[in-house]
Amino acid sequence: xxxxxxxxxxxxxxxxxxxxILGIIGVVFGLLFRGIDRKLxxxxxxxxxxxxxxxxxxxxxxxxxxxxxxxDALSWLFNAAPVICxxxxxxxxLYIPLFGQxxxxxxxxxSILILYxxxxxxxxxxxxxxxxxxxxxxxxxxxxxxxxxxxxxxxxLVIVAIAWCIVPVTDAHPFMLSTVAAYPIWxxxxxxxxxxxxxxxFALLAVTPGEVSKVPFDIAEAETEIAGGILVxxxxxxxxxFYLADVTKAFVMISLVVALFFPxxxxxxIGISAGIPAAIVNAxxxxxxVFLTMFVSVILIRTAMARFKISQASxxxxxxxxxxxxxxxxxxxxxxxx
Numbered sequence: 001x002x003x004x005x006x007x008x009x010x011x012x013x014x015x016x017x018x019x020x021i022l023g024i025i026g027v028v029f030g031l032l033f034r035g036i037d038r039k040l041x042x043x044x045x046x047x048x049x050x051x052x053x054x055x056x057x058x059x060x061x062x063x064x065x066x067x068x069x070x071x072d073a074l075s076w077l078f079n080a081a082p083v084i085c086x087x088x089x090x091x092x093x094l095y096i097p098l099f100g101q102x103x104x105x106x107x108x109x110x111s112i113l114i115l116y117x118x119x120x121x122x123x124x125x126x127x128x129x130x131x132x133x134x135x136x137x138x139x140x141x142x143x144x145x146x147x148x149x150x151x152x153x154x155x156x157l158v159i160v161a162i163a164w165c166i167v168p169v170t171d172a173h174p175f176m177l178s179t180v181a182a183y184p185i186w187x188x189x190x191x192x193x194x195x196x197x198x199x200x201x202f203a204l205l206a207v208t209p210g211e212v213s214k215v216p217f218d219i220a221e222a223e224t225e226i227a228g229g230i231l232v233x234x235x236x237x238x239x240x241x242f243y244l245a246d247v248t249k250a251f252v253m254i255s256l257v258v259a260l261f262f263p264x265x266x267x268x269x270i271g272i273s274a275g276i277p278a279a280i281v282n283a284x285x286x287x288x289x290v291f292l293t294m295f296v297s298v299i300l301i302r303t304a305m306a307r308f309k310i311s312q313a314s315x316x317x318x319x320x321x322x323x324x325x326x327x328x329x330x331x332x333x334x335x336x337x338x
Contacts, residue, residue: 015094018104023090025098030247031055033254033290037299044303055247059240067236072133081128082234082241088120089245092252097177100265100282110175111159114256115152118211121249122148125220125242129230140229143310144213144220150317151210157325158204161196161332162260165189168336181263189335196331201261203325208257208297210317212250215302219310250298251290257297258289 035052042049069075094105095114122144129141163174165188172179185197210217221229231242266285267278308316 015104019090019094022093022098022104026090026093026248026251027244029287030244030249030251031059033251033294034247036291037294040295040299041303044299055243059243062235062240062243063237065236067238068233070132070134070233073233074131074133077127077131078233079238081124081131082238082245085121085124085128086241086245086248088117088124089248089252092117093248095177096252096255097181097259097263098255099286100267100279102178106178107176110173111163111177111180111260112175114177115156115159118155118249118253119148119152121245124245125230128234128242129220132233134233136232137230140220140222140232143222144230146310146314147210147217147219147317150314151207151321154203154317154321154325155207155211157322157329158200158207159260161200161325161329164329165193165197165332165336177259177263180260184263185261189332190338192338193332193335196328196335197261199324199328199331203321203328204257204260205293205297206321206324207317208253208293209301210313211253212298213246214250214298216305216308217313218307219313222307250294254290254293254297257293258286262289262293 032052032055034055035050038054039049039052069078092114095103095109095117097103097106126141126144126148129137129144159175162180162185165185166172166174166179166183169183169188170179172182186194189197209215213220221231231239234242264285265278265282267273267281270281272278272281
């Protein structure tokens with residue numbers, strides 16, 4: 001998207017309004033999918049589980065509770081961390097195609113920028129943990145840093161591999177998600193390349209629970225070991241902001257998986273080419289893709305597995321998933337040379 005100075009100035013109010021709307025939508029759907037997640041996991045474990053709207057109730061309750069700051073905490077950073085975490089998570093929504101539409105800031109950032117922005121909420125969690133002065137939070141912050149450094153490399157390899165597939169077929173920016181949507185990886189590969197794409201998808205699905213801090217990679221919280229870890233000293237409004245950032249980041253990460261590997265719309269397939277009906281069909285199809293991706297990458301894994309040790313989690317990402325991503329990249333390279 002190439003905008004002149006005047007047109008960019010005129011678009012700023014629309015970007016601001018769109019950002020607010022997307023932020024609200026991201027938070028609402030993040031809370032909704034968290035409620036569905038908790039309900040499904042409970043049923044799969046033979047429990048009744050909380051109602052789907054329980055996350056909304058939790059946030060409402062936290063917002064009216066007192067916010068307590070520990071005596072030894074670095075108060076300005078302790079209070080700023082949850083705000084930074086939520087704001088940067090909402091910013092991510094502006095660069096990812098949602099509901100079958102282009103991203104609000106399509107053309108202003110690519111998947112490499114998204115890769116960097118994904119680090120910021122985790123860093124805000126870490127900063128808040130260190131600022132609280134709690135030994136439990138400090139241990140949780142250290143664990144979060146280790147996990148974050150472990151999963152970044154396989155995630156980067158997946159993004160690079162997808163761009164690698166696109167380079168031979170177009171002069172468009174291969175890291176733009178709009179380019180990925182125009183040239184889906186499955187349409188560009190032969191049999192060997194498809195196997196490589198499946199391997200890359202497997203690596204990305206394995207990275208997702210670590211990115212969103214879910215079992216078996218919720219080591220930074222580990223309530224049974226370090227009493228909640230990073231969030232042990234947080235309460236009230238600050239805890240609500242961290243909670244909202246957490247559910248929104250889960251929605252963002254799963255939407256990124258959909259944008260990278262399943263950037264298809266349903267409206268053209270069923271013969272609805274444009275207009276409001278097409279937008280509704282594509283939005284519902286997008287939510288279905290998000291749910292199925294969440295079910296495979298988060299719900300099934302955290303239902304079937306127990307929490308890893310920090311050394312095991314680091315090994316899974318830094319060694320195993322990195323090697324898996326490299327195998328996928330090599331298979332795609334072999335396909336391109338055939």
